Structures are given as C-alpha cells and as structure tokens.
C-alpha cells in the first residue's frame with residue numbers, strides 16, 4: 403500500500419451515495435470503489451442502476467445498489483437498514499441528488515418551488531438524520547459530503563429557487579458540522595460549476611448556452627475548460643478520506659476558478675473585465691437593446 407492509500411484510510415470503510423449511478427455520482431461511486439470502499443447506492447435511473455450493478459459485480463465489489471427515489475424517506479430508511487445488516491457500520495455519506503430547471507422566478511409556481519426544494523434540500527435532511535446516529539453509535543466519526551453548486555455562492559438568474567435550496571444545504575452543512583464535530587463527524591460541501599453530464603445536457607436549453615463553444619468556455623471559465631466529473635469526485639474522495647480529518651464545515655470549489663472570478667470574464671482581445679467591452683456594446687442597437695446582427699425579427 404502506498405502513502406496515499408495508507409494515509410487516506412478508505413479501504414474497508416462503508417459509504418452511502420444518493421444518486422450514485424450516473425453523472426457526478428457515477429464518478430464518485432467509481433472512485434470510492436477504486437479505493438476499496440464498500441458502497442451502498444440509491445438511484446432513480448433504472449438502466450443506470452442495472453449498468454452499475456453489472457460493473458460492480460464484474461469488479462467483485464462489495465456493494466448494495468437500490469433502484470429508488472432518494473426523495474422518499476422510506477426508501478432511504480430501507481437502504482440504511484440494508485447497510486446495517488450487511489456491514490454494521492457507516493463511515494461516509496455522499497448526497498449527490500440534485501437538479502434544476504431554468505425559468506425566471508415570476509414564471510414559476512409553488513409546485514415547482516416544492517419540487518426544487520425536495521430535489522435539492524429535503525432528502526439531505528433525511529439522509530443526515532439517518533446517518534448521524536449510526537456514525538455516532540459506531541464511535542469512529544464519519545464524513546458527510548453534500549453536492550451543492552457555485553450558484554449557492556452567487557446570484558443565479560433563472561435559477562432562483564435552486565440557488566436558494568443549494569445555499570440552504572451549504573448553511574445546513576456548516577451548522578450540522580459544528581453540532582456533530584464533538585463526535586468526530588465532519589460535514590462539508592462540494593460546489594461544482596459547469597460539469598457536463600448526460601442529464602445536465604438534456605436540461606441545458608434556453609439562454610445563449612455560451613459554454614457550448616470553446617471560445618465561450620475560455621471567456622467564462624478561468625481555467626479555460628469545462629469541469630470533468632472526476633474533478634468533482636476527486637474532491638469527494640479527499641473529503642471522505644483521512645487526508646481531510648481536520649476539515650469540516652467548509653466547501654471545496656471544483657469549478658476551474660469561476661467562484662473566484664465571480665463576474666470577471668476573459669474577453670478575447672481585451673482580457674479580464676467585469677463589464678462588457680465597448681466593442682460588444684457597439685454591436686447592440688441602443689433603440690431596441692438587441693444585438694444588431696439579429697436584426698428586428
């Protein structure tokens with residue numbers, strides 16, 4: 403065993419991952435399994451669950467994979483009970499499930515708000531309330547990691563309720579971290595920005611989708627490339643591991659620098675600016691406020 407595996411101390415530990423069969427969650431599952439972690443996953447995507455079961459079986463991994471909805475407290479309770487029965491310990495909880503849709507706030511309705519809050523906040527309260535007593539009973543501490551977003555840290559026009567729910571997760575995590583710190587349980591958040599995943603691609607309609615071009619990516623993301631799911635899962639592995647034993651109540655930002663740059667863009671031929679350059683504004687018709695190139699239609 404090398405320094406990294408030895409100091410990380412993940413082999414033989416037990417992790418529960420909500421949304422662990424696809425997207426960022428799939429990378430988290432893969433990377434924790436590669437470090438010898440025993441996994442329990444709940445995911446709503448049937449085909450992705452089947453594929454994950456097949457992969458883990460092929461690898462001979464010790465795993466429980468439930469097909470279910472993490473928003474349902476009874477399904478969560480069933481998963482935690484299965485973990486109790488199989489392994490009798492819980493070391494790590496990773497809350498990946500989340501998601502959104504784009505709409506100006508005034509065009510949204512309470513049904514949509516409730517859906518966003520359930521998808522991004524409420525299930526985390528349930529999983530944490532199931533995980534903390536088990537970690538405390540185990541007496542070995544534990545690590546809880548919540549997937550949030552850069553939009554929890556800045557304004558996000560078109561995503562008001564998602565941003566609010568994710569900011570609530572940030573603050574919940576920070577507060578829980580302090581409450582459970584005496585038990586050696588750590589709670590942290592991981593806040594990605596643009597990280598293409600199959601489901602995200604499906605909902606990325608609307609807006610100008612500037613990140614669909616390499617130039618747009620270079621303007622908007624200081625590191626000049628989109629995130630990869632492994633950029634995010636690497637942070638989760640670190641926070642699950644004993645390499646972060648004194649890290650709690652905080653947030654890692656695998657975002658290529660967008661949180662740091664907040665509003666500063668790297669305009670071609672101009673460089674960093676926190677406002678639109680003159681040549682961009684010159685292409686706007688002052689009478690209509692529309693780009694001249696688009697004409698009047």
Ligand SMILES: NC(=O)c1ccc[n+]([C@@H]2O[C@H](COP(=O)([O-])OP(=O)(O)OC[C@H]3O[C@@H](n4cnc5c(N)ncnc54)[C@H](O)[C@@H]3O)[C@@H](O)[C@H]2O)c1
Pocket residue numbers: 420421422423424425426427428444445446447450470471472473498499500501502549550551552593594595596597598599600601602
């Ligand atoms: N991808 C990004 O660019 C990005 C950026 C910032 C934040 N995030 C956050 O990261 C997390 C993961 O993002 P993603 O793009 O991988 O999402 P995703 O839509 O691909 O979902 C990840 C997994 O969760 C599963 N899932 C979704 N809803 C579920 C439910 N109710 N119950 C059980 N499983 C469910 C999906 O089937 C999928 O396998 C989310 O919380 C998201 O808000 C993503």
